[in-house]
Amino acid sequence: ITAPGIRRAACTFSLDSQTKALAVDWLLDKEHVTDPEAVFIAFPFNLGQPMFRADLNGIACTPGADQLSGSVQTWYPVGRWVDVSDRQQGVTLAPLDAPLTQLGGITTARWTAAFDPEGPTVMSWALNNHWMVNFKASQGGEIPLRYRLTTHDGPCDDLAAARFGVEAATPALVLRDYIRTGADSGSWLSVPEDAGILLTAKPAENGDGLILRLQSLRDRTEEIPVRAAISPAAACLTSPLEEDDAPLPIEGTTIRVPVGARAIQSVRVRFMG
Numbered sequence: 001i002t003a004p005g006i007r008r009a010a011c012t013f014s015l016d017s018q019t020k021a022l023a024v025d026w027l028l029d030k031e032h033v034t035d036p037e038a039v040f041i042a043f044p045f046n047l048g049q050p051m052f053r054a055d056l057n058g059i060a061c062t063p064g065a066d067q068l069s070g071s072v073q074t075w076y077p078v079g080r081w082v083d084v085s086d087r088q089q090g091v092t093l094a095p096l097d098a099p100l101t102q103l104g105g106i107t108t109a110r111w112t113a114a115f116d117p118e119g120p121t122v123m124s125w126a127l128n129n130h131w132m133v134n135f136k137a138s139q140g141g142e143i144p145l146r147y148r149l150t151t152h153d154g155p156c157d158d159l160a161a162a163r164f165g166v167e168a169a170t171p172a173l174v175l176r177d178y179i180r181t182g183a184d185s186g187s188w189l190s191v192p193e194d195a196g197i198l199l200t201a202k203p204a205e206n207g208d209g210l211i212l213r214l215q216s217l218r219d220r221t222e223e224i225p226v227r228a229a230i231s232p233a234a235a236c237l238t239s240p241l242e243e244d245d246a247p248l249p250i251e252g253t254t255i256r257v258p259v260g261a262r263a264i265q266s267v268r269v270r271f272m273g
Contacts, residue, residue: 005033021168024147030127032140038128040106041145043093043121048086050120052103053156055079055165059262060158060217063103064115073115074107075100075125080165083156084120090154092161093122094168096146100125158217159196166198188229197224197259205242209234209270216259226255230271238266 001009007029014023026041052063058079067073076082078099083092095101102108102125104117126145129135148168152160189212191197196218204211214224235255237245248267249256259265 022149026145028143030140032138039126041124045120047120054082094148094165098124098126212267215264233272234270
């Protein structure tokens with residue numbers, strides 16, 4: 001396509017096998033424009049009365065309902081995903097390169113006392129140069145914009161949406177296994193599917209073991225069993241700065257971790273050798 005301020009643009013739709021996701025990839029060849037302008041990528045969905053849910057700063061929130069009175073409702077900085085449903089069915093969208101969204105339609109400079117979307121539309125606010133303190137005066141050249149979408153029955157499932165958003169933003173690493181010596185498949189670390197937990201891991205900053213991050217997507221404190229492929233030698237709670245705290249019980253290959261409601265808990269795990 002062509003459009004004002006855009007020399008040309010192409011959109012590619014693709015479906016990977018064995019993956020319930022639609023990839024929508026735009027490539028804009030953008031002119032440098034210094035007059036006020038914006039680029040939106042529209043996602044209008046064929047749904048009934050919309051109910052929106054979004055990852056805002058890593059927390060699943062309902063726009064309007066989970067906001068302080070008088071706070072901004074015209075645009076939202078999405079972390080990993082945004083969802084719209086009519087309680088019967090819905091769509092989860094992961095905007096990989098353009099996290100600003102407007103919900104229900106174009107709402108720039110609109111002020112309302114309550115969140116009142118016009119319809120089940122997600123507008124990706126991909127580019128703008130309205131605010132000189134935050135954006136370049138002109139934005140030109142080739143600009144890729146990637147989006148991933150999946151569908152679901154019923155209202156938004158925070159856990160499913162969060163996992164979809166993380167997986168869309170973190171493609172799998174493919175390595176060649178020349179001589180397989182173990183099982184065909186397996187997990188190094190895992191939590192129960194229904195635990196309501198996002199689990200990530202990283203090497204400790206001081207090289208002493210692994211640091212696990214357990215993020216709860218539920219409104220209650222729970223004890224989460226984390227299963228490792230081999231028996232840990234020791235485990236303890238840590239602060240976000242990786243300062244060790246109370247030791248954790250280990251039962252065989254399982255570590256039991258207390259995680260607060262909608263909290264992120266860090267854990268240090270040490271293995272023999």
